[in-house]
Amino acid sequence: MDGPRGAHISAEGLGLKGPRGWAFRGMDLQAEPGSLIAVEGPSGSGRTCLLLALSGRMRTTEGSAEVDGLPLPRKLAAVRAISALGHVPGVNELDPALTVAEHLRERALMQRRFDGSLTELTRSLLRSRADRRAGARRRIEEALKVAGLDPAVLPKGDRTAVRDLERLEALRLSVALALIGRPQLLAVDDTDLKLSAADRRAAWALLRSVAADGTTVLAVSSQAPPDATTVRTGVSAATAPHSDDPVADRAESGDQDDDSAGTHEGTASEKNERDAQRGTSDALAETGRA
Known part of the structure; x- marks a missing residue:
């Protein structure tokens, strides 16, 4: 990448409340451009909603935040314009039927049509x-x-x-697709989900290299690496009172993917994940996902 400029992120007392309760609340964050930021917490604690809020995809309820000087939630569209989503289950998933080349061509075409100012677009068309x-x-x-x-x-x-990609390969593809637009902020969900220890290290090395290249990286994980700027979401919805944190259940939008349902069939954990998926759908509808 040719010298991308990362976004500074700040948040104070940030909270988001949906129809089932608080997804997250009281979040504070200060991160310099080019930082690797890990949103750490258990499934059901509002990690994905926080990721979407800071990337301009969800409207917060209380507190204040700025991304590259743009105040949230007032400048949601402007923040979306400088940010890109990698893998976010239920929001920005890869199409399993499409090939790698088809995904790349489609993203490049969309980027050419919708990126940049009118002057730049006109120059491109000429x-x-x-x-x-x-x-x-x-x-x-x-x-x-x-x-x-x-x-x-x-x-x-x-x-x-x-559908034939390994999970780490799919993660790399989703990151590549996001980077085609040369964003200032890259947001990635489920960074370490269902990865071996070696693949988990490789995933963090990937995101670390993106941040080192200049792009600010915001990544959801169950356990943050020690060198990341870490913001921790609250207790799991499984242990919190129902009235306090349930949108967070699927504020966790992708904490488990489709494969995990078969692996943990009938467990309390799987029930929480199904509830969580419904929660994020509710939250997205309630809070104004772009």
Whole structure:
């Protein structure tokens, strides 16, 4: 990437209340541009709602926050314009039927249409088709390099379907897609979910390298690495009073993915996850997800 500029993030007493109660409350954060920020907490504690709020996708209820000097929730659209979502289950998921190449082409096309000022867009349209394609290829190649994803080593190269990717490969693809837009803030959910110890280290190394390249990274995890700026969400909805934290249940939007349902069938944990999925849908509808 060619010198991306990260966003400074600050928050004081930030809280979000949905139809089932508080997703999170009393969150404080100060992070410099290019920081690696881990949102740490148990499933059901409001981590994903906090991630979405700080990236301009959910409207907070109380407290104050700024992203690159833009106040939230007043400047939601402006914050969305400088931020990008990686993997966020239920909000920004990869299509399992599409190939890696199809995802990349689609994102590059969308970026060319909707990114930048009107002047920049006009200038882009005046370039030849060959120049536009070359520009899109450069962006894709830069993003893939930073994300550490080499399509050539995939089973079918860039024609590999998302359903055939390993979890770490899918994470790298989602990060690459987000980086095509050269955001100041990258937000990623479920960073360490269902990864082996080695893959977990690789995932954090990936996000660390993105931050080192200049982009501020905000990542949800169950356990933050020691070198990250860490903000911790509250107790799990499984142990908190129902009236105090339940939107947080699926404020956790993706704390478990589809595979986990079969692994923990019938357990209390799985029930919490199903409740959580409903909670985030409610919260998104209530708080104004973009």
